[in-house]
Amino acid sequence: YVKKELRNYDRSVFEYIRMRDISGIPHIVDIIENFGEGRRPDVLIVIEEYIAGSTLREVLDAYGPVKPDIALDYMIQLCEILKPLHDRKRPIVHCRITPENVMITQNGRLYLINFDAAREIDPDSPDPSYKTGTSMKSHSAYIASGQFEYLPVEPQTDILECGSLFREMISGVSPASPTPRVPILDRPEVEILEPIIQKCTETEPSRRYADAVELLAALEEIVPEFRRLIVSRTPTSRKKMLMTFLTALLFIAAVVILILFFADNWPPL
Numbered sequence: 001y002v003k004k005e006l007r008n009y010d011r012s013v014f015e016y017i018r019m020r021d022i023s024g025i026p027h028i029v030d031i032i033e034n035f036g037e038g039r040r041p042d043v044l045i046v047i048e049e050y051i052a053g054s055t056l057r058e059v060l061d062a063y064g065p066v067k068p069d070i071a072l073d074y075m076i077q078l079c080e081i082l083k084p085l086h087d088r089k090r091p092i093v094h095c096r097i098t099p100e101n102v103m104i105t106q107n108g109r110l111y112l113i114n115f116d117a118a119r120e121i122d123p124d125s126p127d128p129s130y131k132t133g134t135s136m137k138s139h140s141a142y143i144a145s146g147q148f149e150y151l152p153v154e155p156q157t158d159i160l161e162c163g164s165l166f167r168e169m170i171s172g173v174s175p176a177s178p179t180p181r182v183p184i185l186d187r188p189e190v191e192i193l194e195p196i197i198q199k200c201t202e203t204e205p206s207r208r209y210a211d212a213v214e215l216l217a218a219l220e221e222i223v224p225e226f227r228r229l230i231v232s233r234t235p236t237s238r239k240k241m242l243m244t245f246l247t248a249l250l251f252i253a254a255v256v257i258l259i260l261f262f263a264d265n266w267p268p269l
Contacts, residue, residue: 011033011044085212090123091121096161157205192225
């Protein structure tokens with residue numbers, strides 16, 4: 001297990017995660033809130049499941065960009081994790097979807113970790129008190145511009161970060177780079193991802209996907225065409241099929257020749 005002590009937190013986020021036990025989020029065993037002076041909440045102690053694996057940042061630093069089909073799979077997994085958080089009357093926004101907060105296990109399963117900055121929001125009465133603080137400056141490349149303008153947090157905050165993450169997985173270039181919007185791989189199957197990434201990273205939040213539910217639907221819609229393009233441009237697949245066919249043909253020819261040979265040379269009874 002992992003023990004965390006948080007001082008800037010939204011307890012309702014951790015209560016919800018503990019009750020729901022969402023796949024792709026470390027299971028929370030217990031939460032304990034300490035009270036300081038004036039009986040005000042001071043520290044939240046969170047005991048949660050330990051996840052063995054590597055962060056996406058470690059993977060990118062060690063191996064560079066991931067294959068487009070793997071990046072798409074990771075993004076679909078991420079949206080499936082965010083879906084029950086966003087699809088609520090009071091959405092929960094993670095606010096820090098970065099390579100450092102995404103874990104990849106040995107079997108390719110994705111986990112979203114570190115909900116320290118996550119907030120439960122009320123769309124009918126947005127809380128303007130949650131501003132971008134000093135603790136979030138290091139993640140500014142993945143934080144929605146709206147937060148830096150002191151606008152309320154919303155699901156589109158996570159969508160921007162998902163788009164930035166998606167682009168970095170494919171291109172290998174961090175949004176913190178001086179030229180973050182470099183063209184991604186010039187391949188047909190990657191080109192159909194570009195409009196989705198572009199919509200995720202729109203400066204105006206209202207132009208992005210509304211939430212993870214909408215983004216997931218867009219990703220799943222292109223999966224059949226994406227896979228078709230992957231197969232059509234993979235020469236190794238065609239070569240393997242051709243080699244398999246030629247090998248089978250040669251085997252059949254060899255069997256026929258052997259049968260004819262023994263038929264002609266077999267001693268009469």
